[in-house]
Amino acid sequence: MTLADGVLAGDPRAMARAISLIEDEDPAGAELVRAIFGKTGRAYLVGVTGPPGAGKSTLVDRLITEIRNGTGAVPYSVGVIAVDPTSPFSGGAVLGDRLRMQAHAADEGVFIRSMATRGHLGGLARATGDAALVLDAAGKDIIIIETVGVGQDEVDIIRTADVSIVTLVPGTGDDVQALKAGIMEIADIFIVNKADREGADRLASTIESNLSLQAYGEADWRPPILKTVATSGQGVPEVVEAIWRFREHATRTQAARRRTRSEYRLRELVSTRFMDHLEREVLGEGELASVVDRVAARELDPYTAANDLLKRALR
Ligand SMILES: Nc1nc2c(ncn2[C@@H]2O[C@H](COP(=O)(O)OP(=O)(O)OP(=O)(O)O)[C@@H](O)[C@H]2O)c(=O)[nH]1
């Protein structure tokens, strides 16, 4: 049985192996994605973002429970990708996520994986997207991606999910931070977590007054603001309900969003392929670095440099 067959059969070991290949940027990972791609597109992608320590993993853990035991007739299967922003060697947060979510270890309908972010520009979004394809091909109905809402890469991952959930916490100045980082705009659902703490209502009304600055038409989705205590599970059923409501509501925008996701990935891949080609096939050893040095030293402007490189690649 090939690795792709294993993934398509939903074998957790094949899935884990596939995601490792993707994470390591092994060419076999790309090969695998090629083999499974035609069988993807069924899963519903839920993006969860927010500042470090907002309680995202705790919440995702509760969401899994709620979705698995939930009100639906058939329990959906769930795949989770937790993107760990720290170095692959620190391992702290990864371990934390694993421990927190291991309550689901015995549940065959749940697959959880942490992914370390690598230095590669754009690589995180690609690796996360490919890992989601693996879970999708393996038959997971709902795929949850957790990222810390810092950095464009991470915001893009969440922005192009089928539903984007932004988690904030009272009393940390998160509201201001989030406004600055532009993650307010991407939210389909707001969560004020740690609602057992003081200031939850205040934070909710800050978000509310922000929303009221925008003009929502009759038919537009207005992001709900939901208060949760992830540690106890309070408010979590309402979050799952809001996800289902959004899913019902946004059938038209979902197609557009998935198209954006495809375009984003295609553009990113072509750029990466092009740069790889340039560095490996066109330029000599260290040549790109010396062009960078000249731009840094103001001997060469970046536009001229880029045009020169493009010309050489196309020659
Ligand atoms: N009081 C309170 N504590 C919470 C709540 N939700 C989570 N916590 C605690 O907040 C801490 C961080 O929770 P995590 O779930 O790891 O947060 P996270 O956002 O996933 O963190 P990173 O992935 O490291 O950014 C843990 O100690 C949780 O127990 C809550 O609703 N109330």
Ligand SMILES: [Mg+2]
């Ligand atoms: Mg976490």
